Amino acid sequence: MSLATTMIALFLQILITCFIFTTEASSPHGFTIDLIQRRSNSSSSRVSSDTQLGSPYANTVFDDTTYLMRLHIGTPPFEIRAVLDTGSNLVWTQCLPCTNCYDQYAPIFDPSKSSTFKEKRCHGHSCPCDIVYADGSYTKGTLATETVTIHSTSGELFVMPKTIIGCSHNSSGFKSPSSSGIVGLNWGSLSLVTQMGGEYPGFVSYCFSGKGTSKINFGGNANIAGDGVVSTTMFMTTAKPGFYYLNLDAVSVGDTRIETLGTPFHALEGNIVIDSGTTYTFLPESYCNLVREAVEKVVKADRVVDTSMLCYNSDTIEIFPVITMHFSGGADLVLEKYNMYVESEGGGLFCMAVICGNSKQEAIFGNRAQNNFLVSYDSSSLLVSFKPTDCSALWS
Ligand SMILES: *[C@@H]1O[C@H](CO)[C@@H](O)[C@H](O)[C@H]1NC(C)=O
Numbered sequence: 001m002s003l004a005t006t007m008i009a010l011f012l013q014i015l016i017t018c019f020i021f022t023t024e025a026s027s028p029h030g031f032t033i034d035l036i037q038r039r040s041n042s043s044s045s046r047v048s049s050d051t052q053l054g055s056p057y058a059n060t061v062f063d064d065t066t067y068l069m070r071l072h073i074g075t076p077p078f079e080i081r082a083v084l085d086t087g088s089n090l091v092w093t094q095c096l097p098c099t100n101c102y103d104q105y106a107p108i109f110d111p112s113k114s115s116t117f118k119e120k121r122c123h124g125h126s127c128p129c130d131i132v133y134a135d136g137s138y139t140k141g142t143l144a145t146e147t148v149t150i151h152s153t154s155g156e157l158f159v160m161p162k163t164i165i166g167c168s169h170n171s172s173g174f175k176s177p178s179s180s181g182i183v184g185l186n187w188g189s190l191s192l193v194t195q196m197g198g199e200y201p202g203f204v205s206y207c208f209s210g211k212g213t214s215k216i217n218f219g220g221n222a223n224i225a226g227d228g229v230v231s232t233t234m235f236m237t238t239a240k241p242g243f244y245y246l247n248l249d250a251v252s253v254g255d256t257r258i259e260t261l262g263t264p265f266h267a268l269e270g271n272i273v274i275d276s277g278t279t280y281t282f283l284p285e286s287y288c289n290l291v292r293e294a295v296e297k298v299v300k301a302d303r304v305v306d307t308s309m310l311c312y313n314s315d316t317i318e319i320f321p322v323i324t325m326h327f328s329g330g331a332d333l334v335l336e337k338y339n340m341y342v343e344s345e346g347g348g349l350f351c352m353a354v355i356c357g358n359s360k361q362e363a364i365f366g367n368r369a370q371n372n373f374l375v376s377y378d379s380s381s382l383l384v385s386f387k388p389t390d391c392s393a394l395w396s
């Protein structure tokens, strides 16, 4: 189990069983918070060459892997850092007592020290919450209501009393010690953005920067407008409710446009998930190979052949063509080379940050490709919007 497969596991969750109750939350009008970027290091990001997604070079080419959000839970407030994940539902953290916790750098939340922690009762005993991921990793615990406090960038506190969270006592398969859990941000009823309620329910935007401070905005602050904004419809599928599906019409490699129409990848109601918790972009193998071949036609450098990723020996990223993602409704994202290609830590090697095929042939638009776009999700208008933005400079 590696970081890469953990990130994929966030997306490929297959079973969530939690008992759901209604909740009351305060109504934030809009606020912004800073994110923490977890950088890979050789011990935490190694991808072994025998994993289904793996590349023997992934341990060196992984650069920026995931984004963590700071939350305070309980009374008195206890800080946790958790992975921002638009590909899952529940907000959960590891809790004492641990029957089987994964290693985390920060202290583990102790519910017995919080005066507002209240375990949910189902027929006299605590409500179980089990999340099992496709690769066999899991987290098991109980549901509770607890006060969640978010410190906004402007210094205000947003307090969400009686928020439903997962308190996990038994997890396995997670190898990201800088995070204490996951902040689920999908459409589901238990996600943070859904439980916020308020004036702008289900309204969130973020701006990821591989180099500077990244931000997430809720409510009124999530609004994006002005020059360069493009929007595309988001879909909820019955097979995977809660995920934000988009329609990818085509990918252009330089001037070569490769349509999804006519391939099994084509769909009218969503063929790719936009996910903040997955690093790379994944495309189904046969379609992806068409994209790859188009890149190979352009690049004149030594191909490194013993990798599952498309890698070249080079001192510069300039060898690669510009890639444009064409989402339905005319939302064309002209991607920076940084979005689509990654450099090895030691230098001298560049790889395409698009992986062809995974075990389920799922398509995922990952967080690397979303860098330096302000990305907003609006569940009332059913639109995901993108605005090219220098995310590191935006609020500094
Ligand atoms: C890298 O990993 C080691 C041990 O796994 C950890 O102690 C260290 O803090 C990590 N460094 C960073 C920058 O995350």
Ligand SMILES: *[C@@H]1O[C@H](CO)[C@@H](O)[C@H](O)[C@H]1NC(C)=O
Pocket: 099, 100, 140, 170
């Ligand atoms: C943790 O959960 C797993 C999977 O259900 C189970 O096999 C194991 O016994 C549990 N561990 C403990 C210590 O309860």
